Amino acid sequence: MSVVEDGHKILSNIIATQIDSHQRFGGVVPEVASRHHIEQITRCLDEALDQANVTYDDLKAVAITYGPGLVGSLLVGVSAAKAVAWAHHLPLVPVNHMAGHIYAARFVNEFVFPQMALLVSGGHTEIVYMKDEYSFEILGETRDDAAGEAYDKIGRVLGVSYPAGKTIDEWAHAGHDTFHFPRAMEKDHNYDFSFSGLKSAFINTFHNAEQRGETLDRNDLAASFQQSVVDVLVEKTLKALQQYPVKQLILAGGVAANQGLRERLEADVTRQFPTVTLIKAPLKLCGDNAAMIGAAGEVAYRKGQRADMSLNAMPGLSF
Ligand code: ATP
Numbered sequence: 667m668s669v670v671e672d673g674h675k676i677l678s679n680i681i682a683t684q685i686d687s688h689q690r691f692g693g694v695v696p697e698v699a700s701r702h703h704i705e706q707i708t709r710c711l712d713e714a715l716d717q718a719n720v721t722y723d724d725l726k727a728v729a730i731t732y733g734p735g736l737v738g739s740l741l742v743g744v745s746a747a748k749a750v751a752w753a754h755h756l757p758l759v760p761v762n763h764m765a766g767h768i769y770a771a772r773f774v775n776e777f778v779f780p781q782m783a784l785l786v787s788g789g790h791t792e793i794v795y796m797k798d799e800y801s802f803e804i805l806g807e808t809r810d811d812a813a814g815e816a817y818d819k820i821g822r823v824l825g826v827s828y829p830a831g832k833t834i835d836e837w838a839h840a841g842h843d844t845f846h847f848p849r850a851m852e853k854d855h856n857y858d859f860s861f862s863g864l865k866s867a868f869i870n871t872f873h874n875a876e877q878r879g880e881t882l883d884r885n886d887l888a889a890s891f892q893q894s895v896v897d898v899l900v901e902k903t904l905k906a907l908q909q910y911p912v913k914q915l916i917l918a919g920g921v922a923a924n925q926g927l928r929e930r931l932e933a934d935v936t937r938q939f940p941t942v943t944l945i946k947a948p949l950k951l952c953g954d955n956a957a958m959i960g961a962a963g964e965v966a967y968r969k970g971q972r973a974d975m976s977l978n979a980m981p982g983l984s985f
């Protein structure tokens with residue numbers, strides 16, 4: 667829950683983390699997640715207003731994520747937003763969660779179009795072309811696992827609790843790409859991705875060594891996995907930049923917090939596309955948060971997008 671002023675200034679950004687419960691259950695259990703939302707939502711609302719030092723009377727609109735995501739959790743948010751909008755006579759602005767991830771980067775820099783976004787998260791891996799403000803065209807996406815999902819799945823094999831991305835990223839910095847895992851679809855003439863083959867190669871390598879009684883270096887395993895992920899993400903993005911001239915490139919989503927990816931994309935874009943400005947979502951706003959929904963919501967509000975009390979959660983919502 668967050669209060670954002672004019673879409674640009676974060677007055678409060680309350681995140682009710684569920685990491686403890688995710689770790690206890692080894693991942694996100696949908697029913698547990700939605701119950702947690704119900705328990706936390708009123709406290710988060712109060713805290714967001716308190717910390718921003720505003721009341722409902724000061725608000726101009728209520729922006730809410732209605733998809734994509736887990737239906738139970740989305741429904742809790744949508745119901746709460748409807749209640750607030752109805753009780754305080756405020757417009758209700760529906761926001762796509764993935765648009766929110768992209769607009770997290772607008773807290774760093776004003777957006778200039780056309781632009782492109784590399785959107786990498788727990789459930790999505792997409793290259794999105796934005797011709798204008800709030801217009802989204804998916805140029806390519808993953809055909810199986812999302813990049814974040816692959817991190818979490820190999821993390822489980824290595825005994826890292828969910829979400830595993832940050833720890834694997836840290837280990838990767840202490841290791842080397844000694845395993846040379848596959849880089850699926852890297853040279854294909856499209857902007858799609860595939861990470862399930864990499865995940866299987868990683869898991870097979872790990873288990874085969876285990877059966878031989880060998881212990882592989884976890885830092886080298888992490889570094890090899892990460893190098894493979896970063897190589898394809900960066901390669902495909904550079905190819906898209908060649909085909910679609912843009913002024914800015916946005917890096918957003920939970921996996922955008924990855925240091926290896928941030929450094930490599932920065933280096934390659936600066937060298938090969940000096941006229942393109944790379945805007946990396948702030949580290950604190952890469953993962954799920956409400957401020958990013960406020961930023962996207964402000965644009966949607968200006969564009970006249972409104973929902974009424976019939977707004978429903980849409981778990982499979984796309985751009
Ligand atoms: P989506 O946004 O696609 O609906 P989500 O909301 O579950 O999915 P996010 O919160 O955007 O996902 O991102 C969480 C993902 O980011 C997790 O898979 C996590 O492992 C990954 N992640 C977080 N930090 C890092 C990092 N430093 N390196 C790699 N992955 C990371």
Ligand code: FE
Nearest residue numbers: 787788953954
């Ligand atoms: Fe997300």
